[in-house]
Amino acid sequence: MWGGRFADGPSAIMREINASIPFDKALWRQDIAASKAHVAMLGKAGIVAAEDAGAISAGLDAVAAEYEADGVPEDWDHEDIHMTTEARLAELIGPVAGRLHTARSRNDQVATDFRLWVRDAFAQMDEGLAALQQALVRRAGEHADSIMPGFTHLQTAQPVTLGHHLMAYYEMFRRDRARIADAKERMNECPLGSAALAGTGFPIDREATAQALGFDRPTANSLDAVSDRDFALDFLWCCSATALHLSRLAEELILWASQPFGFIRLPDSLSTGSSIMPQKKNPDAAELVRGHSGRVIGSLTSLMITMKGLPLAYSKDMQDDKPPVFEAASLMGLSIAAMTGMIAGATFNTPRMRAAAELGYATATDLADWLVREGGIPFREAHHITGAAVKLAESRGIALDQLPLADLQAIDARITENVYAALSVDASVAARASYGGTAPEQVRRQVAAARGVLGME
Numbered sequence: 001m002w003g004g005r006f007a008d009g010p011s012a013i014m015r016e017i018n019a020s021i022p023f024d025k026a027l028w029r030q031d032i033a034a035s036k037a038h039v040a041m042l043g044k045a046g047i048v049a050a051e052d053a054g055a056i057s058a059g060l061d062a063v064a065a066e067y068e069a070d071g072v073p074e075d076w077d078h079e080d081i082h083m084t085t086e087a088r089l090a091e092l093i094g095p096v097a098g099r100l101h102t103a104r105s106r107n108d109q110v111a112t113d114f115r116l117w118v119r120d121a122f123a124q125m126d127e128g129l130a131a132l133q134q135a136l137v138r139r140a141g142e143h144a145d146s147i148m149p150g151f152t153h154l155q156t157a158q159p160v161t162l163g164h165h166l167m168a169y170y171e172m173f174r175r176d177r178a179r180i181a182d183a184k185e186r187m188n189e190c191p192l193g194s195a196a197l198a199g200t201g202f203p204i205d206r207e208a209t210a211q212a213l214g215f216d217r218p219t220a221n222s223l224d225a226v227s228d229r230d231f232a233l234d235f236l237w238c239c240s241a242t243a244l245h246l247s248r249l250a251e252e253l254i255l256w257a258s259q260p261f262g263f264i265r266l267p268d269s270l271s272t273g274s275s276i277m278p279q280k281k282n283p284d285a286a287e288l289v290r291g292h293s294g295r296v297i298g299s300l301t302s303l304m305i306t307m308k309g310l311p312l313a314y315s316k317d318m319q320d321d322k323p324p325v326f327e328a329a330s331l332m333g334l335s336i337a338a339m340t341g342m343i344a345g346a347t348f349n350t351p352r353m354r355a356a357a358e359l360g361y362a363t364a365t366d367l368a369d370w371l372v373r374e375g376g377i378p379f380r381e382a383h384h385i386t387g388a389a390v391k392l393a394e395s396r397g398i399a400l401d402q403l404p405l406a407d408l409q410a411i412d413a414r415i416t417e418n419v420y421a422a423l424s425v426d427a428s429v430a431a432r433a434s435y436g437g438t439a440p441e442q443v444r445r446q447v448a449a450a451r452g453v454l455g456m457e
C-alpha cells in the first residue's frame, strides 16, 4: 500500500514488529462502519462518483460478511485491520477500491475506529455495573437490620448493619458510573476527516460522517484529533477506579469467608476446591478480581507512559494503545460479572456477624455517649470511664452489657440501671439515625432511593 518509494521490502523483523493485525482485528466492525460512513459522504459530496461509492459500500458489506463467517485473516503483510480490509476489498471489487482512501489517512481512521470501540466498551461496562448495583441493593434490602461489627483499622469499632456496608459499595459504583457518563460525553467527537494530520483539500462533509457514526460533532483540531488518546486514558482510568473498588470488596469477601471470620459462604459455583486438602473451598473468583485489578491499573500506567513523550501528531508508538485497553476491558467484564454472582449468591451468617459485634466492645462509644447524655459528663471524661469498663470486661472475657451494675458503679457512681438499654448492639445501630447513618430506617431509605435510581421492580 505504501511501497512506491521503497527499493527493498521490509525484513522479517520489520514485518513482525509492525504488525498490529493480531490484536487490532478486534476493530473490524468499527473499521467497516467508519469506512462506509466515509465513502457515503465522498459519494454525496461528488468526490467519488456515486456508482463507485455504491460499489465500495457493497464491497465493504461483503468483506464484513466474510469476517463474520470466518474471522479476520492475519497476514502480517497487511499490517493492520485497515490495510487488511482494503486489500480484501480490492480483491473483491477491483481497482475502484482504491478510491475509498481519498481524503483519509489511517491516522484519522484508527482514531475513529478506536473511539467507536471504546464507546461500546464504556456502554458494556456501565451495563455490568448497573447489574452489580442491583445485586447489592437487593442484598442490602434483605439485611437492613442485620448487625455486624463495623471496623476501623480492621479493629471492631461500632456495630453497623450489613445493609449499610453493602450500600457503601453501591455508592462507589454509582460514582464509577457517573465517571463513565462524563467520559463518554467528552469523547463523543469524530476525528474522521482530520486525515494524516493537517486536514484535507477535498470538500468533505465532516458533520455528515460524525452524525452517521453517532458522534455529537467533528473534532475541532486535526492535529489534536489524530494524536489524542485521552478517551482511551479516560477509559482506563474509569476501569482502574472501578477495579480498585472491586478489589476492596473482593478483599472483604475473602476475609469474611475465612474461618476465623465465618461471616459468609460464597456460592460453590464461584469457588474452587484444593487438590490436596479435601476440606477447602477457596474464594478464587474473589482473589482473581483482586488480582486482576493490578493488571487493570497497570494498563493505565502503561498507556500514560506510552503517550507522555510523543510530539504531535501521530507516532507509531500509538499503535500500542490498543492492547492495554482491550485487556482492561476484558478483565473488567469478567471481574464485574464474577462480583455480581458472588454478591447475589453469598450466604450471610448473620448470627455469627452479630455475635462478633457483641463480643468486640463495639458499643463502648454508646456507653460514653450515655454518660454524656444522662450524666452531663464531658465526653473526654466519659471516654476515660468507658475505657476502664472495657478493661474490666475484657479481663473477665465478657461483653460490656454483661458487667454487673455494681461493678459499673464502682467505676463511676453516676451509672444507673438504664445504661443497659444503650449497650445492646440493636440500640447502638438504631441510635445512629443521622442522615446517611447505619440505623435500619436510614438503610431502608438508601435502598429505596437506589431502587428508584436503578428503576428496580
Ligand code: ARG
Pocket: 020, 024, 079, 080, 081, 106, 107, 110, 314, 316, 318, 319, 320
Ligand atoms: N495500525 C496503526 C495504529 O494502530 C494505524 C495507523 C498507522 N498510521 C501510520 N501512519 N503508520 O496506530
